[in-house]
Structure formats: C-alpha cells, structure tokens
Amino acid sequence: MKKVKVYVTLRESVLDPQGSAVMGALHSMDYKEVKDVRIGKFLELQIEEGTRDIDSVIKEMCEKLLANTVIEDYRYEVEEAVSK
Amino acid sequence: MKFAVIVFPGSNCDLDMYHAIKDELGEEVEYVWHDEKDLSGFDGILLPGGFSYGDYLRCGAMANQSNVMSEVVKAAEAGKPVLGICNGFQVLTEAGLLPGALLRNKNLKFMCRTVELKVVNNETQFTAGYEKDEVIQIPIAHGEGNYYCDDETLARLKDNNQIVFTYATDNPNGSIEDIAGIINEKGNVLGMMPHPERAVHELVGGSDGLALFKSIVKQWRETHVSHA
Numbered sequence: 001m002k003k004v005k006v007y008v009t010l011r012e013s014v015l016d017p018q019g020s021a022v023m024g025a026l027h028s029m030d031y032k033e034v035k036d037v038r039i040g041k042f043l044e045l046q047i048e049e050g051t052r053d054i055d056s057v058i059k060e061m062c063e064k065l066l067a068n069t070v071i072e073d074y075r076y077e078v079e080e081a082v083s084k
Numbered sequence: 085m086k087f088a089v090i091v092f093p094g095s096n097c098d099l100d101m102y103h104a105i106k107d108e109l110g111e112e113v114e115y116v117w118h119d120e121k122d123l124s125g126f127d128g129i130l131l132p133g134g135f136s137y138g139d140y141l142r143c144g145a146m147a148n149q150s151n152v153m154s155e156v157v158k159a160a161e162a163g164k165p166v167l168g169i170c171n172g173f174q175v176l177t178e179a180g181l182l183p184g185a186l187l188r189n190k191n192l193k194f195m196c197r198t199v200e201l202k203v204v205n206n207e208t209q210f211t212a213g214y215e216k217d218e219v220i221q222i223p224i225a226h227g228e229g230n231y232y233c234d235d236e237t238l239a240r241l242k243d244n245n246q247i248v249f250t251y252a253t254d255n256p257n258g259s260i261e262d263i264a265g266i267i268n269e270k271g272n273v274l275g276m277m278p279h280p281e282r283a284v285h286e287l288v289g290g291s292d293g294l295a296l297f298k299s300i301v302k303q304w305r306e307t308h309v310s311h312a
Contacts, residue, residue: 013234014187014232015187015190015258017188017189017190017191017192017258018188018192021192041141064149065141065145065146065149066141068142068145068178068185070177070183070184070185070232070233070234071185071187071232
C-alpha cells in the first residue's frame, strides 16, 4: 500500500484572492516579511499497488479530476503507507 | 421542442428551468437524472444552477464525471443546443465543452442580486431575440463566477465572437473582460453565470430572460419543422 500526497495549487498566472486576504492579515499581525501567500488543496490517497503503473494512475486521476489544469498545477509524493 | 433538464445531486435551479420551459414557453420538458445514459430523445439540453456534489473539490468537477455527461458531449457534437447556467456553466467548462474556468469571486463574497447584462453577440441561436448591445436585467447568485482563461484563449474568444454576454455595469465577480457568458465555436453550447430562467415573468421581478429560451425554440422550429 502506498500513501500518496497530492498538492493542488492555483497556477502562477491566476490571482488568489484568498491568499491575498491571508497575507493582509499576516501583515497586520506584523509579519511584514511575508511576501506572498497561495492557498491550495492537499489530498491524501491510499493506493493499493496493482499491475498498473502508480505514477501514470496518479497523473491520470489528477488530470481528469483532482486538478483542473486550466487554472491549477499539481504535484505529488508517493510514500510507503504505514499500517496502523 | 423537447428539453432535458439535467439533475445532479445538489442542483437547485432545476425547478426554475423546468417552469420556464413548461409554463412560460409551453414546450415539452423532462428532468433527467445524472446517471441516465441516453439523451437521444431530446432536442435541447439544459444544465441548471445549484451546487452539484456540494461544490466539493471544485464546482462542477464531480458532476462532469456523471454518466449523463458523455451523452451531453454527444448531444453537443450532434449540434443540439446545450445551455449551462451558473453551476451548469461550471460543468460545461469542466467538461471541456467551453474553454476557461470559473474562479472564486474576486471579492470572495457570494453575490446575489440583479445585474445589467449586455448582449454583446445577438447572432446566436440563444440570443437572436435580443438587440445587439441590448442591456437586460438578469439575476445572479454565485460565489464562483469569476470567468478566467489565458490570453491565447481570450484572443480566440474575441476573434470568433464567442463572448455573448458581459456585465454592462459593475462586474460582480472580477471576470476577465467582464465576461458573463460565452459560446463554443460551433455556436450550439452556451454557458453563462446569470440566471435567465429566474427572469421569465413580471411576477418574479422581470422577464428579460424569456427571449433567450424563445430564441432557442424559434431557431429549432425554423430548422426542424417544415412549413406547409
């Protein structure tokens, strides 16, 4: 079993008003060193290893559903799932 | 003319759409559940507003994976009129039937009021009943109506006259070039954030949306019904 962490963020060219609002709040809290905030999504998937190549399966899922590549970028990490 | 109103879990403007077609236009209309696999019996497809799948992940993302969507794509390819309003517009962009995407409103607020819409292109089967540059009053109700596309796509939209509606005054969501509604290149798939189906009778505050539905029916009759 693999644990897959998928990070989805708005593309650089797309404005992120939520991120800007959070940055404004951080500035008002006197964290002036913050120069940009981008808010994204984090998804954690447990994937059973089968005959299909896990990378192509993840990429397919990201392109088809988890991210909209018109506005979002994605990246992912694959780890060994630790059984509880 | 027979319309399908596609119903996803979380659609909430399906009844308004149904009412507009049945009671105001007097045309045939049926609700079609999202897991149906056949739309061949319908002449026009309507994707209503709402919050399909609770807007989880992204608005329209999961609705786009429904069984019925491959049929909607088929209907669009066959040249049938396909109209997506609000969440329906979001679904059409997710499906790739329309370019671009709808982002969170720039002011991060859910906007619910009547806006002034300009009919930029009245040479479509959806807008033939309006004058060019006519300004109409149509309600909006959305939190993610900020239309976005890259520069290349925008240039293409302009070149092909695919921008159909813009906000005439006071853009409520920060959309690029004040875009409120666009059409595909072929001219049979229209997506728009405002709700014409909520403006079909004076009793509900205005009837400026009625001409849109009438335009669709008129065009269909002229194409499909032979005059004796």
